[in-house]
Amino acid sequence: MKRRNFITKTSVAGVGLTLFGTYACKETKKVDGQETTDVQEAIETAPFFKLSLAQWSMHKMIMEDGVDPYSFAxxxxxWGFEGLEYVSQLYNPELSDANYSDEAMAAFVEKSNAEAQKHGLKNVLIMIDGQGNLAVSDETERNETVEKHKKWVDAAAAMGCHAIRVNLSGSNEPEEWKKNSVDGLTKLATYAKTKNINILVENHGGLSSNGALHAEVMEMVNMDNCGTLPDFGNFCMTRKPDSWDCLESYDKYKGVKELMPYAKAVSAKSNNFDAQGNDTGIDYVKMLQMVKDAGYTGYIGVEYEGTELGEEAGIIATKELLLKAAKEVV
Known part of the structure; x- marks a missing residue:
């Protein structure tokens, strides 16, 4: 699949903002002979999580249709979201052409903060791609990758995010991959701890999509600011040569269950939907039950990646599916 002089800000949360809107007043009414209010009803029906939007859900709008990435907020x-999950590569070539200079990064932070504040949304995290291989066997290259990620840690801190998402690409040999991953993550998380930022690993292809190995890496790192970002659908470990078709997949439900004990974010991947609005390849009720059972109550990011619906329609369909499925978990 597909750091210096940053302008800081205090995240702005609208008073009374919930998933169901802003309430200017409380309307009292009777239900089954007892008085209740709209606010009380909203609280009772609200899901156990908060809704964020993964910017990748609109990557075609940005990369193909020329939509300004700063219109994200x-x-x-x-579309009815509370939180923002940025994707670093969607701000290229603006950032890459400037070689991710301090000035370019500061401009990215300032503009993103201004938009989030203007629209009353919370900056949640930044997904980092194209900044090197954290699990590569060459230690020099691995250290360079750690250094490249540090400016994104700084950006996340300046934006009031709680985390950055990283990838564990590199070696394809399990024991070597685990050793390299632990080294790269420990170095990066040690720096990020000074900025109060979490380093999160997504199941994002290769050995990172092996839930058991991924969880083992988390145990070996053993740092409170290093965790996972389980994605409901990214469990393809090997693809066919010269193709996006998956050759070897890990059981998605087993994988999410293995990653949830370390989760500090969750990604609700979606692709296509049936007539009832359910994802055709992922049982959302089953996934959300595992998320809830793990005690997770943070943001769940909508990440639509389907082809049958346009991106806006797919985003809304995924959000509605999450809210519907949340009512069915116990």
Whole structure:
């Protein structure tokens, strides 16, 4: 699959903002002979998580249709989300052409903060891609990758995010991959701890999509600011040569269950939907039950990646599916 002089800000949360809107007043009414209010009803029906939008859900709008990535907050607000999950590569070539200079990164932070504040949304995390291989066997290259990620840790801190998401690409040999991953993550998380930022690993292909190995790496790192970002659908470990078709997959339900004890974020991947609005390849009720059973109550990010619906329609369909499925978990 597909750090210096940053302008800081205090995240702005709208008073009374919930998944169901802003309440200017409380309307009292009777239900089954007892008085209740709209606010009480909203609280009772609210899901156990908060809704964020993964910017990758609109990557075609940005990369193919020329939509300004800085319109992210405005669009997410209009679609009914509370939190923003940025994707670093969607700000290229602006950032890559500037070689991720301090000035370019500061501009990214300032503009993103201004938009999030304007629309009353919370910056949640930044997903980092294209900054090197954290699990590569060459120690020099691995250390360079750690250094490249540090400016994204700084950006996340300046934006009021709680985390950055990283990838554990590199070696394909399990024991070597685990050793390299522990080294790269420990070095990066040690720096990130000074900034109060979490380093999160997503199941994102290769050995990172092996839930058992991924969980073992988390145990070996054993740092409170290093965790996972389980994605409901990214469990393809090997793809066919010169193709995106998956050759070897890990059981998605087993994988999410193995990663949830270390989760500090969750990604609700979706692709296509049936007539009832359910994802055709992922049982959302089953997934959300595992998320809830793990005691997770943070943000769940909508990440639509389907082809049958346009991105806006797919985003909304995924959000609605999450809310519907949340009512069925116990």
């Amino acid at each position: 405005e669009k997410a607000k209009n």
